[in-house]
Amino acid sequence: MNPTPRPLSLSLSLVLATSLFACAPQPQQPDTAGARQRVTIFGAFVEEDARRFEASMRPFEEQTGIQVEYEGSGDFETLITVRMEGGDPPDIIAFPQPGLMVEYAREGRLVDLGEVLDSQQLSQGYRSFWLDLGTVDDTLVGVWYRASVKSLVWYPVPQFEEAGYEIPETWDELLALSDQIVADGGTPWCIGIESSGATGWVGTDWIEDILLRTSGPEVYDQWVSNEIPFNDPRVKEAFEKMGEIWLNPDYVLGGTVGILTTPFGDAANPMFEEPPGCYLHRQASFLPVFLPPEVEPGRDIDFFYLPPINPEHGRPVMGAGDVMSMVNDRPEVRQVMEYLTTAEAGRAWAEAGGFLSPHNDADLDWYPDDLTRAQAELLRDADTFRFDGSDMMPGAVGTGTFWTGIVDYLSGRDLDTVLLEIQRSWPQD
Numbered sequence: 001m002n003p004t005p006r007p008l009s010l011s012l013s014l015v016l017a018t019s020l021f022a023c024a025p026q027p028q029q030p031d032t033a034g035a036r037q038r039v040t041i042f043g044a045f046v047e048e049d050a051r052r053f054e055a056s057m058r059p060f061e062e063q064t065g066i067q068v069e070y071e072g073s074g075d076f077e078t079l080i081t082v083r084m085e086g087g088d089p090p091d092i093i094a095f096p097q098p099g100l101m102v103e104y105a106r107e108g109r110l111v112d113l114g115e116v117l118d119s120q121q122l123s124q125g126y127r128s129f130w131l132d133l134g135t136v137d138d139t140l141v142g143v144w145y146r147a148s149v150k151s152l153v154w155y156p157v158p159q160f161e162e163a164g165y166e167i168p169e170t171w172d173e174l175l176a177l178s179d180q181i182v183a184d185g186g187t188p189w190c191i192g193i194e195s196s197g198a199t200g201w202v203g204t205d206w207i208e209d210i211l212l213r214t215s216g217p218e219v220y221d222q223w224v225s226n227e228i229p230f231n232d233p234r235v236k237e238a239f240e241k242m243g244e245i246w247l248n249p250d251y252v253l254g255g256t257v258g259i260l261t262t263p264f265g266d267a268a269n270p271m272f273e274e275p276p277g278c279y280l281h282r283q284a285s286f287l288p289v290f291l292p293p294e295v296e297p298g299r300d301i302d303f304f305y306l307p308p309i310n311p312e313h314g315r316p317v318m319g320a321g322d323v324m325s326m327v328n329d330r331p332e333v334r335q336v337m338e339y340l341t342t343a344e345a346g347r348a349w350a351e352a353g354g355f356l357s358p359h360n361d362a363d364l365d366w367y368p369d370d371l372t373r374a375q376a377e378l379l380r381d382a383d384t385f386r387f388d389g390s391d392m393m394p395g396a397v398g399t400g401t402f403w404t405g406i407v408d409y410l411s412g413r414d415l416d417t418v419l420l421e422i423q424r425s426w427p428q429d
Contacts, residue, residue, distance in 0.1 A: 098142065321358065
C-alpha cells in the first residue's frame with residue numbers, strides 16, 4: 001500500500017540543462033494538418049504532486065506546441081473505470097499500480113508500445129526489470145515514470161552513532177545489532193501497524209521484502225500471481241523470519257500489543273526521545289512525511305538498506321511507482337509517450353523533491369538533498385526491483401485477507417491456519 005506522501009522539499013546550470021535535453025530524443029513538431037495538439041493524461045497525482053508533474057511537462061509543451069492536459073484524482077481507480085466504461089478515456093493513463101494496467105491490457109484497451117517506441121532507446125533507458133514490469137503477456141503496455149523505495153531501515157543518527165552502532169550488511173548482522181541494543185539496555189525496534197481499515201499493510205511490506213531476500217524474484221512473481229500458494233513453505237519461511245523480530249518481546253517497543261495499537265505514522269517517533277525508545281524502524285521513503293516537524297531528515301534521521309538474507313538473491317529492492325500507458329494512438333500522443341520515456345521528463349519534479357526516477361540516465365545531482373540521492377542510488381544499483389506484491393494481488397487478498405492475516409499472526413493465531421485461510425480467499429476465476 002502507498003499512503004499519499006507529502007513531498008520533500010538545485011537547479012543545474014543552463015548549459016547542463018540544455019545539454020541533457022539535447023541528449024533526450026527530440027520531439028518532432030506536431031503535424032498540424034488536421035491533427036489535434038492536445039493530449040490528456042489522467043492519474044493519481046494530486047495537489048503539489050500534480051503541480052510538479054505539470055511543471056515537468058512544460059519544456060516539452062514549449063518545444064512542441066503540444067498542450068498536455070493533466071487531470072488527477074485521489075479516487076483514481078473508480079474514476080478511470082467510469083471514464084473507460086463511459087467511452088471517455090484519456091489519451092494516456094498514469095497508473096499508480098500495475099494491477100489495473102494488466103487488466104486493461106488483457107481487455108485490449110491499451111496500445112502495444114512495442115509498435116510505438118524505439119526498442120533500443122528503451123533498453124538503454126531502463127533496466128530490464130522495469131520493462132518486464134510494464135509487459136503483459138509479452139506485450140509492452142507501460143513505461144515507468146516515477147519510482148519509490150520501500151526497503152529501508154531508518155535510525156536516529158546522533159543516538160545511533162553515540163552508542164557506537166554500525167550499519168549491518170546482512171540479516172544476521174541486523175539480528176546481532178538488535179541483540180547488542182538489548183544487551184545495552186535499549187529496545188531495537190519500533191513497529192506500528194494500526195491504520196484503521198487498512199491495518200496490516202505494514203506487515204505485508206515486511207513479508208514482500210523478506211520473501212525477495214529468502215527465495216528470490218522468480219518465486220516472488222509466482223506468489224504474487226498465485227502460481228504458488230500462500231501456504232507454500234517458502235512463504236511460511238518469510239513470515240517466520242519476520243517473526244524473529246516482531247514476536248521477540250525484547251526486540252519491539254511495547255511488544256505485539258504495541259505493534260497492533262500504534263498508528264503506523266507515529267511508530268518512528270520514540271526514536272527521538274531521550275533516551276531513545278528504539279533505534280530501528282523499517283518503513284518506505286515516505287517516512288519523513290510523518291516525522292515531528294523538528295526532526296530534520298539527513299541530520300536527525302537517516303536510513304540503511306534492509307540487508308540481504310540469502311546472498312544468492314543479491315540486493316533486491318521492493319517499492320512502488322507510476323507507469324504510463326497509451327490509450328489513444330495519435331501522432332501527438334506518441335510524441336508525449338516518447339518524452340515520458342526520457343529522464344528529462346521527470347527532471348523538474350526530481351529537482352523539486354518527492355520524485356525518484358527509474359531512468360538510467362537520471363542525474364543524481366538533480367535530487368534536492370543527500371537523503372533522496374541515496375535512495376536514488378539504492379534504486380539505481382538494485383539487482384532486482386519488484387513492485388509491492390499486495391498491491392498487485394486481487395483486492396480480496398492483497399488488501400483483504402493478507403492484511404487481516406498479518407493481524408491474526410501477530411495476535412498469536414497458528415501460522416499454518418492463517419496462511420491457509422489467506423489462500424482460500426483467492427478468487428477462483
